[in-house]
Amino acid sequence: MGNKINDPIARLMGLRYKSHPWHGIEVGDGAPEVITAFIEMVPTDTVKYELDKVSGYIKIDRPQKYSNVVPALYGFIPQSYCGDLVAEYAMQQSQRKEIMGDSDPLDICVLTERTIAHGDIIARVRPIGGFRMLDGNEADDKIIAVLKHDATYNVYNDISELPHIVVDRLRHYFLTYKDMPGEEGQRKVEITHVYGKEEAYEVIRRSLEDYKNHFEGLEDILSRV
Numbered sequence: 001m002g003n004k005i006n007d008p009i010a011r012l013m014g015l016r017y018k019s020h021p022w023h024g025i026e027v028g029d030g031a032p033e034v035i036t037a038f039i040e041m042v043p044t045d046t047v048k049y050e051l052d053k054v055s056g057y058i059k060i061d062r063p064q065k066y067s068n069v070v071p072a073l074y075g076f077i078p079q080s081y082c083g084d085l086v087a088e089y090a091m092q093q094s095q096r097k098e099i100m101g102d103s104d105p106l107d108i109c110v111l112t113e114r115t116i117a118h119g120d121i122i123a124r125v126r127p128i129g130g131f132r133m134l135d136g137n138e139a140d141d142k143i144i145a146v147l148k149h150d151a152t153y154n155v156y157n158d159i160s161e162l163p164h165i166v167v168d169r170l171r172h173y174f175l176t177y178k179d180m181p182g183e184e185g186q187r188k189v190e191i192t193h194v195y196g197k198e199e200a201y202e203v204i205r206r207s208l209e210d211y212k213n214h215f216e217g218l219e220d221i222l223s224r225v
Contacts, residue, residue, distance in 0.1 A: 018056075019056075021038045021051055021078060021120075022038075022051060022076070022078060022079070022105055023079065024056075025038060025078035025079070025122060026078065027079050027208065031204065032127060032201040032204035033126065033201070034125070034148060035077060035127065035145075036122050037073075037077060037078075037110055037122065037123050037124075037145065038051070038121075038122055039073045039074070039075040039121050039123055040074060041070050041073070041074040042070070042073055042116045042117065042118060042119055043070055043071060043072065043073075044069075045069065045119070047060055048060070048061045048062055049119060051105075053104075058119060058120050068173055068176055070109075070173055071166075071173055072109045072111050072112070073109065073112060073119075073147075074109050074110075076106060076108060077108055077143070077204065077207065077208075079105075079208065080208055080210070081101070081103070081106070081210040081211035081213075081214045082101035082102050082104055082105070082106055082138075082139055082207055083210035083213065084101060084210065085206035085210045085213075086106070086139050086141065086203060087099045087101040089202060090134070090141070093132060093193065093199070094132060094134070094193065096134070096192075098137055099134065099137055099139050100137060100138050101210065102140050106141060106143060106203065106204065107140070107141065107142050107143065108127070108142070109142055109170060110123060110125050110145050110146065111153045111156075112147035112153060113150060113153060123148075124148040125145035125146060126146050126148055126154075127143050127144070127200045127201065127204060128144055128146055128156055128158050128196075128197050129143075129144045129159025129160070129194065129195055129199070130142055130143045130159070130199065130200040131144070131170070131171065131174060131191045131193070131194055132192045132193040132194075132195060133190070133191050134188075134189070135188075135189050136188050141203050142170075143200050143203065144170065158196045159194060159195075167194065171191055174189075175189055175191060
């Protein structure tokens, strides 16, 4: 059997397959001010979806006991990773110790006035802040962004400018969306700080560096395919 990488027919057929959402999509040259977000969920979804990190497909993560739904587009930043540098910053800013990264891509919530029908899409967005969220001893930051050129939300440049009700809805969702039937109160999830865009930029920078450190050599491998 021939070498599939060097086989012209195999390479041509490979163009028919989409890139892995975590590893194959570029965050963009404008990062961290303007980035690409991969959207897993939209507000009309009634179950929680998330990326299957091995296959790249969107999967049903878990049933939701309560009627809370994500109040905005929700997904992650491609080629990001919450590792040592993100954890270090969370400890520095929260004055907590023994925090680890959650070993997932960095989560992002995107505000827009438009109804987006489904997830499994990419969007260009502007980060304006974030939540410093701790799930037990793991850093699980949530970056808050606005859809670039959105008719309503594009005027906001920092999370401090948002209406309080918007921030409160997001906060409530993230503090409750991991609840499972029969396990209420067993998970210690807290939001220690709501931070502005400059801190959001730093978290993003660190997550991109954590990705490079964790997946060292992956970019070179993919460039050869």
